[in-house]
Amino acid sequence: MLEVRDLHVSVDGVPILKGLSLVVRRGEVHAIMGPNGSGKSTLTKVIAGHPAYEVTGGEILLDGANLLEEEADARARLGVFLAFQYPVEIPGVSNKTFLRQSYNAVAEARGWDELDPLEFEDYLEDRLGLVDMDPAFLERSVNAGFSGGEKKRNEILQMAVLRPQLALLDETDSGLDIDALRTVAGGINALSNEATGVLLVTHYQRLLDYVKPGFVHVLAGGRIIRSGGPELAEELEVRGYSWLVEGGEA
Amino acid sequence: MSEQIQAMIDQPYKYGFVTDIESDTLPPGLSEDTIRFISARKEEPAWLLEWRLKAYRHWLTLEEPTWANVAYPRPDFQSIIYYAAPKPKKQLQSLDEVDPQLLETYEKLGIPLHEQKMLANVAVDAVFDSVSVATTFKKKLKEHGVIFCSFSEAVKEHPELVRAYLGSVVPYTDNYYAALNSAVFSDGSFVFVPKGVRCPMELSTYFRINTKDTGQFERTLIVCEDGAHVSYLEGCTAPQFDTNQLHAAVVELVALERAEIKYSTVQNWYAGDAEGRGGIYNFVTKRGKCAGFRSKISWTQVETGSAITWKYPSCILQGDESVGEFYSVALTNNLQQADTGTKMIHLGKNTRSTIVSKGISAGRSQNSYRGLVRIAPSADGARNYSQCDSMLIGDRCGAHTFPYIEVQNPTAVVEHEASTSRVGEEQIFYLNQRGIDTENAVSMIINGFCRDVFRELPMEFAVEATKLLGIKLEGSVG
Numbered sequence: 001m002l003e004v005r006d007l008h009v010s011v012d013g014v015p016i017l018k019g020l021s022l023v024v025r026r027g028e029v030h031a032i033m034g035p036n037g038s039g040k041s042t043l044t045k046v047i048a049g050h051p052a053y054e055v056t057g058g059e060i061l062l063d064g065a066n067l068l069e070e071e072a073d074a075r076a077r078l079g080v081f082l083a084f085q086y087p088v089e090i091p092g093v094s095n096k097t098f099l100r101q102s103y104n105a106v107a108e109a110r111g112w113d114e115l116d117p118l119e120f121e122d123y124l125e126d127r128l129g130l131v132d133m134d135p136a137f138l139e140r141s142v143n144a145g146f147s148g149g150e151k152k153r154n155e156i157l158q159m160a161v162l163r164p165q166l167a168l169l170d171e172t173d174s175g176l177d178i179d180a181l182r183t184v185a186g187g188i189n190a191l192s193n194e195a196t197g198v199l200l201v202t203h204y205q206r207l208l209d210y211v212k213p214g215f216v217h218v219l220a221g222g223r224i225i226r227s228g229g230p231e232l233a234e235e236l237e238v239r240g241y242s243w244l245v246e247g248g249e250a
Numbered sequence: 251m252s253e254q255i256q257a258m259i260d261q262p263y264k265y266g267f268v269t270d271i272e273s274d275t276l277p278p279g280l281s282e283d284t285i286r287f288i289s290a291r292k293e294e295p296a297w298l299l300e301w302r303l304k305a306y307r308h309w310l311t312l313e314e315p316t317w318a319n320v321a322y323p324r325p326d327f328q329s330i331i332y333y334a335a336p337k338p339k340k341q342l343q344s345l346d347e348v349d350p351q352l353l354e355t356y357e358k359l360g361i362p363l364h365e366q367k368m369l370a371n372v373a374v375d376a377v378f379d380s381v382s383v384a385t386t387f388k389k390k391l392k393e394h395g396v397i398f399c400s401f402s403e404a405v406k407e408h409p410e411l412v413r414a415y416l417g418s419v420v421p422y423t424d425n426y427y428a429a430l431n432s433a434v435f436s437d438g439s440f441v442f443v444p445k446g447v448r449c450p451m452e453l454s455t456y457f458r459i460n461t462k463d464t465g466q467f468e469r470t471l472i473v474c475e476d477g478a479h480v481s482y483l484e485g486c487t488a489p490q491f492d493t494n495q496l497h498a499a500v501v502e503l504v505a506l507e508r509a510e511i512k513y514s515t516v517q518n519w520y521a522g523d524a525e526g527r528g529g530i531y532n533f534v535t536k537r538g539k540c541a542g543f544r545s546k547i548s549w550t551q552v553e554t555g556s557a558i559t560w561k562y563p564s565c566i567l568q569g570d571e572s573v574g575e576f577y578s579v580a581l582t583n584n585l586q587q588a589d590t591g592t593k594m595i596h597l598g599k600n601t602r603s604t605i606v607s608k609g610i611s612a613g614r615s616q617n618s619y620r621g622l623v624r625i626a627p628s629a630d631g632a633r634n635y636s637q638c639d640s641m642l643i644g645d646r647c648g649a650h651t652f653p654y655i656e657v658q659n660p661t662a663v664v665e666h667e668a669s670t671s672r673v674g675e676e677q678i679f680y681l682n683q684r685g686i687d688t689e690n691a692v693s694m695i696i697n698g699f700c701r702d703v704f705r706e707l708p709m710e711f712a713v714e715a716t717k718l719l720g721i722k723l724e725g726s727v728g
């Protein structure tokens with residue numbers, strides 16, 4: 001279970017999150033919506049442990065453990081996974097090698113056996129099915145020269161390989177055509193189960209037609225200004241954010 | 251995070267120990283007498299002494315070059331020791347006669363000279379200060395007609411071959427340091443692969459400077475006759491002293507018709523400390539001549555050590571359809587300076603060359619690629635492809651690219667690509683987020699960056715090079 005309590009975050013001395021609280025239990029899917037620049041990506045990166053963001057107040061707990069005391073790689077080994085809004089390219093490192101190193105890096109902490117290249121091949125074949133990805137992508141360098149949609153699909157493949165406890169998905173739907181959106185949504189649904197909590201950052205109702213969140217939050221001005229059920233997302237789709245942002249300041 | 255990566259790069263130098271061994275050392279200083287002494291000590295024929303003296307007299311007329319993008323106090327050539335040989339200097343008949351302390355030194359360096367302990371398919375020649383101390387697998391090579399021995403031995407056993415090829419690719423008039431080397435060279439390796447023979451194993455030389463204030467001036471000569479093949483690797487280390495030591499080597503390669511020479515270097519000379527004290531001045535002339543039709547010379551280098559590196563392994567593509575390749579990784583950290591690259595001189599028709607250079611700069615280091623591609627009027631249909639990529643770690647280092655292209659034949663095709671990138675916080679965070687720790691993340695990024703070069707190295711050494719970069723980079727990004 002993820003618990004964010006009264007979180008304050010600055011970048012280069014500029015406050016971005018100003019007292020944000022949120023609880024995500026296992027098996028729950030939460031959607032975070034909000035205007036551009038409201039701090040959605042910041043929230044996901046802070047939970048994942050990005051060093052550029054300074055936590056000036058509050059707490060982040062995962063199953064009661066203080067995440068803020070752990071480095072990013074240690075958090076990943078605890079089962080935190082971030083699907084990046086802008087996945088990074090690593091030229092010259094094959095996707096397959098990267099996936100295996102990554103799997104083996106978390107394996108011990110997750111109580112899994114390390115896999116040798118052949119064993120990993122089998123495991124990967126099984127996982128690939130979930131995201132309907134062309135195996136040729138495994139031989140290419142990590143994200144290098146991938147289209148926007150291919151990068152997003154690759155993020156979900158990594159999620160499938162790492163089977164996180166907490167998945168933070170940052171605009172995984174943007175840049176996808178409708179077929180890709182369906183596949184990616186299918187992958188997310190297949191991977192979110194009673195053991196996993198999901199935090200889904202999105203701009204659009206579109207994704208929520210496929211992945212049903214139990215909870216929807218609106219982030220603006222560095223805080224959650226409104227929370228509700230799926231109906232809130234539909235209302236936002238029609239009315240935008242302005243009515244909330246102005247009225248929600250109180 | 252940046253300090254973290256920097257700390258990783260700043261790993262202590264592992265090979266900085268000095269072996270306490272008695273050596274037969276000439277006092278510092280350079281004159282015709284020094285040269286006569288070296289030549290006499292090596293029992294050289296008169297023609298070779300003459301050649302050395304001509305080189306020395308030519309050297310006296312030259313000025314030290316200043317065009318490279320490196321800055322350093324001019325070496326005092328009178329304070330250098332030009333000859334240091336571990337005692338005893340009697341002719342060694344087998345490895346069993348090699349001083350056990352020397353063998354131990356090479357063990358410490360990870361280069362066991364006992365044949366039974368060696369990498370299964372690599373023959374090694376070891377050069378300690380000025381002289382070659384051991385060459386392994388001689389017998390097996392001899393069965394195939396391959397000559398692999400120290401340069402001094404070659405002068406004694408195969409003088410006609412040495413005389414025919416010495417200076418044929420790098421004449422003593424070539425440049426300042428080549429002239430100096432020609433005058434005072436002490437030892438090195440000699441390889442001769444006769445017509446039609448594929449050398450049955452990798453050949454390898456390890457160079458070690460041990461004595462303080464010694465200059466190491468080795469000379470390597472590799473000749474492949476028609477249809478012959480050889481793959482050769484050199485590795486270098488030196489102890490840690492707070493004064494600079496000069497290493498001015500010359501390497502000459504000759505490939506006749508359809509011959510192939512693959513020459514790989516893993517250079518890890520002592521680089522000096524974090525303040526730039528000490529370290530090797532690595533001023534080296536390496537050149538190969540593709541003399542015959544369809545011959546091929548391929549240089550692969552991984553340059554990680556030395557205070558200053560100044561070297562341009564080059565190919566003269568004389569034979570029609572001959573091929574030259576240069577694959578380089580140069581890593582600089584702290585106050586290291588590297589000015590390295592290649593020259594591809596296209597003379598024959600349909601000659602091809604490929605240049606892939608990867609420069610990695612960290613700390614306050616300066617890393618320059620300098621390359622010349624010259625297409626002579628005779629080189630119809632010549633082609634060159636060059637790719638020069640630089641990677642910066644931190645913001646106090648520099649990367650520079652100086653490509654010179656001279657095309658004198660309208661049918662030639664010359665392509666040049668260049669890029670500069672930074673080991674980014676975002677890349678490291680991405681890998682961290684997938685559970686990979688920063689040390690492994692950096693080495694993954696760097697190895698990915700160098701992949702096109704590493705895959706040219708012989709298998710055994712690709713692994714070594716990968717590890718070496720990891721060690722050199724420990725602590726430098728973060």
Ligand SMILES: Nc1ncnc2c1ncn2[C@@H]1O[C@H](COP(=O)(O)OP(=O)(O)O)[C@@H](O)[C@H]1O
Binds near residue numbers: 036
């Ligand atoms: N690394 C950073 N450096 C400087 N400013 C940043 C950085 N990351 C985010 N910001 C700023 O923080 C605010 C929130 O950004 P972000 O979390 O990316 O918003 P969202 O994802 O909701 O669009 C923006 O004003 C953005 O410019």
Ligand SMILES: [Mg+2]
Binds near residue numbers: 040041042085170171
């Ligand atoms: Mg965002």
